[in-house]
Amino acid sequence: MIVIEDLRKIYRMGSVEVKALDGITLTIEKGEFLGITGASGSGKTTLLHMLGLLDAPTSGKIVIDGMDIALLNDYERTMFRLYKLGYVFQDYALVPDLTVMENVSIPAMLRKDRAEEQTKRDSLEILQKIGLCDRRDHLPRELSGGQQQRVSIARAMVNKPDILFADEPCANLDSENSRMVLDLFREINEEMHQTIVMVSHEDWHREYFHRIVRLRDGKIVSDGKNGKAGAVNPGSVQIPET
Amino acid sequence: MGQKELKVAFLLALRSLQRGSRSSVILTVLIVGMCFTNMIFLPSLFNGIGQSITKQVVDYEVGNVLVSPKTGDQYVTDLPATLDLINGMPGVERATPHFSKGATLTYRQRVLGVTVRAISPKDEELVSPLYTKIIAGSYLGQDDTGEVIIGKPVAGDPSIRQEDEFQPSLGGVRVGDSITIDYGNGYVKDYRVKGIYFTGWSQADSAVYVTMTDMALVDPKSADNADDITVKAKPGYSETFIKDELEQYGVSQKVQTTSDLLSKSLGRALQSFEIINMVSLIVSIIITTVVLFIVITIKTINSRRQIGILKAIGVDKAVIMHNYGFQVIILAILGIILGMALTLLLAVYMSVNPIVTPEWSATLYLTPMDLVTNSLILFVAALVAGYVPAYQVSREDIQTAMRA
Numbered sequence: 289m290i291v292i293e294d295l296r297k298i299y300r301m302g303s304v305e306v307k308a309l310d311g312i313t314l315t316i317e318k319g320e321f322l323g324i325t326g327a328s329g330s331g332k333t334t335l336l337h338m339l340g341l342l343d344a345p346t347s348g349k350i351v352i353d354g355m356d357i358a359l360l361n362d363y364e365r366t367m368f369r370l371y372k373l374g375y376v377f378q379d380y381a382l383v384p385d386l387t388v389m390e391n392v393s394i395p396a397m398l399r400k401d402r403a404e405e406q407t408k409r410d411s412l413e414i415l416q417k418i419g420l421c422d423r424r425d426h427l428p429r430e431l432s433g434g435q436q437q438r439v440s441i442a443r444a445m446v447n448k449p450d451i452l453f454a455d456e457p458c459a460n461l462d463s464e465n466s467r468m469v470l471d472l473f474r475e476i477n478e479e480m481h482q483t484i485v486m487v488s489h490e491d492w493h494r495e496y497f498h499r500i501v502r503l504r505d506g507k508i509v510s511d512g513k514n515g516k517a518g519a520v521n522p523g524s525v526q527i528p529e530t
Numbered sequence: 531m532g533q534k535e536l537k538v539a540f541l542l543a544l545r546s547l548q549r550g551s552r553s554s555v556i557l558t559v560l561i562v563g564m565c566f567t568n569m570i571f572l573p574s575l576f577n578g579i580g581q582s583i584t585k586q587v588v589d590y591e592v593g594n595v596l597v598s599p600k601t602g603d604q605y606v607t608d609l610p611a612t613l614d615l616i617n618g619m620p621g622v623e624r625a626t627p628h629f630s631k632g633a634t635l636t637y638r639q640r641v642l643g644v645t646v647r648a649i650s651p652k653d654e655e656l657v658s659p660l661y662t663k664i665i666a667g668s669y670l671g672q673d674d675t676g677e678v679i680i681g682k683p684v685a686g687d688p689s690i691r692q693e694d695e696f697q698p699s700l701g702g703v704r705v706g707d708s709i710t711i712d713y714g715n716g717y718v719k720d721y722r723v724k725g726i727y728f729t730g731w732s733q734a735d736s737a738v739y740v741t742m743t744d745m746a747l748v749d750p751k752s753a754d755n756a757d758d759i760t761v762k763a764k765p766g767y768s769e770t771f772i773k774d775e776l777e778q779y780g781v782s783q784k785v786q787t788t789s790d791l792l793s794k795s796l797g798r799a800l801q802s803f804e805i806i807n808m809v810s811l812i813v814s815i816i817i818t819t820v821v822l823f824i825v826i827t828i829k830t831i832n833s834r835r836q837i838g839i840l841k842a843i844g845v846d847k848a849v850i851m852h853n854y855g856f857q858v859i860i861l862a863i864l865g866i867i868l869g870m871a872l873t874l875l876l877a878v879y880m881s882v883n884p885i886v887t888p889e890w891s892a893t894l895y896l897t898p899m900d901l902v903t904n905s906l907i908l909f910v911a912a913l914v915a916g917y918v919p920a921y922q923v924s925r926e927d928i929q930t931a932m933r934a
Contacts, residue, residue, distance in 0.1 A: 342842050342928045363846065370844025383542070385549040390541065397538050422685050427549070443843065498738040 290316040290339060290483075292449065295348035297334050297506075308334040309345070310506035318450075319481045321473070323331040323451045323488055323497030331506040332487040333455055339485060340373055341365045353450060366483035370398055374444030376454040380436040382443070388415065392442045399447060412444045418472060434465030441472055445482075452476070454486040457495070470496045531848050537896050539849045541855035546829075554825065555861070562865020562912070567872045569814040570896070574877070577805040577895035583796065586731035586890065588788050593657050593760030595772045596791060597625070597783045606756035606783050608702030614761065619775050621767035624656035627756035629745050634826045635684070635738070636710040637700040641690070644684060645737045646711060648745030648752055660727060667725030675744045678709070678721040681735035699737075711738075714766070717748045732890055746818075758781075809903075815911045817912040820916035822861065826854050830923040837923055838931030851917065851924040858916025865906045865912075873901075917926040 296409040297309040309331045316322050324332045328392055337435075338341040338350060350357050361366060363481035382391045389411060396407040415421040420431075428436050444452055454473065474485055474496055476482045486497070496498060500511040502525065547555050588594060597605050597616070597835035604724045606612060608752045609627055616625040629648040634641060651670040661669040670679055686699025700892055702711060721740070729735055745752040763772050776785045830837070840870055877894040884891040923931075 337929065340842070342932070366841065366844055366846050369842065373844075375842055377842075379837065381836070383545075383836060383840070385545040386542075390545065394541075394840075394845065395536060397541075398531065398849070400534065407801065447844075514764055 289353065289397050290314075290327040290485075291349075291351040292316075292339070292350075293349040295335070295338060295350065296346050296507075297331075297343070298346045304444070307506045309338065309348075310503055310505070312348070312503075312508060314501065314508065314511070316483065316485060318483050320494065321477045321484045321486070321498045323486055323493065323500045324503065325494075325500060326503035328489070330453055330490075334506075335451055335503065336485065336487050338453050339451075340375060341369055344466065370395060371447065372450045374447065374449035374452040376437070376440050376444050376457045376516075378456040378459045380433070380440045380460075381430070382439055384428055386428055387425050388420060388431070388439050391428065391439055392424075392446050395443060396446045410446055414446050418442045425515065431467070433461050434468055437461060437465070437469050438472060441469065441476075444498075445476060448480070449482075451483045451485065454484065456487050456489065458490065459489070462508060466490075466493075531852070533825065534885050535846060535849045536852060537802045538845070539852035540856050541686055542849075542853040543860065546853070547857055548654070558821065558825050559859050559864045559868055562614065562725055562818055562862055562908070563868030563872060563931050565818040566866050566869025566904065566908055567876070568817075568910065569811050570869070570873050570874065572810045572896070573803075573807040574873070574896050574900065575892060576807060577900075578884075578892040579882075579890055580796070580800060580803070581672035581817060582892050582925075583696075583932050584792060586734075587792065588767045589658050590660065590734040590908075591760075592758075592786075592788055592791055593626075594763040594769045595761040597761065597776065597781060597788070598757070599784060603627075603783075604749065604778040605757065606759055607755055609754050609756050609759075612783070613759065615779060615781060616776060616929040618621070619772075621764050621765070621772055621775065623764045624757050624760045626650050626653035626657045627742065627743065627759050629752040629756050630737075630743070631713055631715075631749060631750070631903075633658045633714060633738075633791075634712040635700060636712070637703050637707065640665055640686075640701045641698070642684065642698055642700055647737050647739050648742045649739055650742050651735050655929040657760055658796045660729065660739070663727040663729045665728050667723065669725055669754040670739060670741055670812040673743045674724065675747065676719070676721055677724040677744075678711070678738050678740050678901065679725040679727055680709075680723055680738040681721045683735050683847070684738060685723075685726050693830055698892055703894060713748050715749065719748070726790075798884060812906070813814075815907065818908055819867075819915040820860055822912050823919060825861070826858055826916045827856070827919040830854060830919050834923065834926070834931045835933075837926070838928050838933075841931065845867075847924040851862065851920045852924075854920030855913070855917050858912050858920075862916075866908055870901060 290313055292314040295309050295312040299306045299308055312335060324335060326332050331467055338345050377422055392415060393411045396402055396410055415424055420438055421436060458469055477484050499510055499513055600790045613625055616622055627650060628865060630745060631646050633646045634643050684696050684699055686701045686702040688702025692701060703723055707723050708720050709723060710720050742752060761768060761772060773785050773787050840850060875898055880893045884893045
């Protein structure tokens, strides 16, 4: 479970202060497939980065599975990301010099509780699940965008993390590949009871989310179950869908 | 930093070199290889020159130990007894006397001032390789009289006109010809040229050799006196051991090792060599360090986003730093291997085609220690050059790196 309390992030550009996040309070239950939506500049990616320990908030608190992440030092944050979290980026972010198998294996190889054999087994298993086992020796540049994104998902899932973060994973994909990726997320969520937090600005992605949080100017403007968005966060303002 | 982290860092480094820019890898390895060659070539050449000069001096001038007249004396006296004493000592291969006199040679119309060296041919064979350097005719017999061997430059070349000669000569003396030697003490004698030699050591090649038996006729003093005695040590015996032994056994003359003599005569030249070697070494290290620093800096700048991503997925900054560190280590090792191969090829080539001057002929003088020392120096320089930018980039926060 993720508990966020009064989260704020302020960027200073010279004498100007930009409030990227302005008092976000939110709870994400285990096994939820949460969609974060909003216009460009609304703070979606900033929130995802805060939750994913990729950036530090200016103030506020994030507690993941009972752990206040502000208390972690740099190395502990790295290990927390490795063992507990998975990431899928908009541009796939695969290492171009590594094969599909190597890209997927890297996070598993670093885990101290996994033997080499298990790392290999887990990597092959996840590659089979995403349907790219036969392309495991290919380099990323030899794959289509959709295939690369599936490899990216496999890399994020190989350690079976508690939470999967996805930052507009379909932004560079056509509709067909986007649906393939989203179907994969749904499958992972349903079969593995995986918590997924995904940033998206595509309306048609809504059908995949259990719950949708909508941001505007760094604030939650709506938060509700899919199809019935409502203001559930005290202090947040509900703005009708446009 | 555990074994798993190092394994991942090595995998990332290896794949980056294998599948990254091949031309960049080849160019970097070439530069490191050239720098290694540059580091080792000049010092080895100077060492080769030093070794060459030392060998020539030992072979044709002083042996391993030189016994010369003590201060105030003109000759080593009581020669037969002194020779017996020295030759009887453990560690002495052989001692041989020399007696030199200035003289004027005349052959046809040519007149040439030279040093006539008297030797004991049999003993000389055990001390000096002169007898192996005969290029025409034959070496002196132990009691030859009226016969002489002369250096090739003294004999001269009949096809070169006198005014075109680099060094004055007799204009083309051949084996069997007769030359006249005027010793300046009123003794003038015709000699048959028994052999012509060429050692490559100019002082030996500019002389003529006669036997001690013959010299005794010219100057009776030479029967019991010598200018010096050169001593050859048996294998396994040091020069210092022989010197100490000679002094302890009561050789009352001045006893000096080759090192004693060379430190005086070649000391300054060797100091100059050392300075040039040091400059060459420093320049090579600077070039290698700068090149590797630039290569790794460019790599890290180009990979900042990727570094941010790796950190985001839980790769520790130490793994990222060692990734670039391993790349530098691999590049440096490949460069050093290439440099060693180039240096050894040059050494083989120069052993077949040495640099020859009138004074010396030099090859590359390489020792395993030279190769190891220079490899280590270059390796450490490469590590510093690689790890500094790697350390800097690995400390960058994820957001800054990912925005790059």
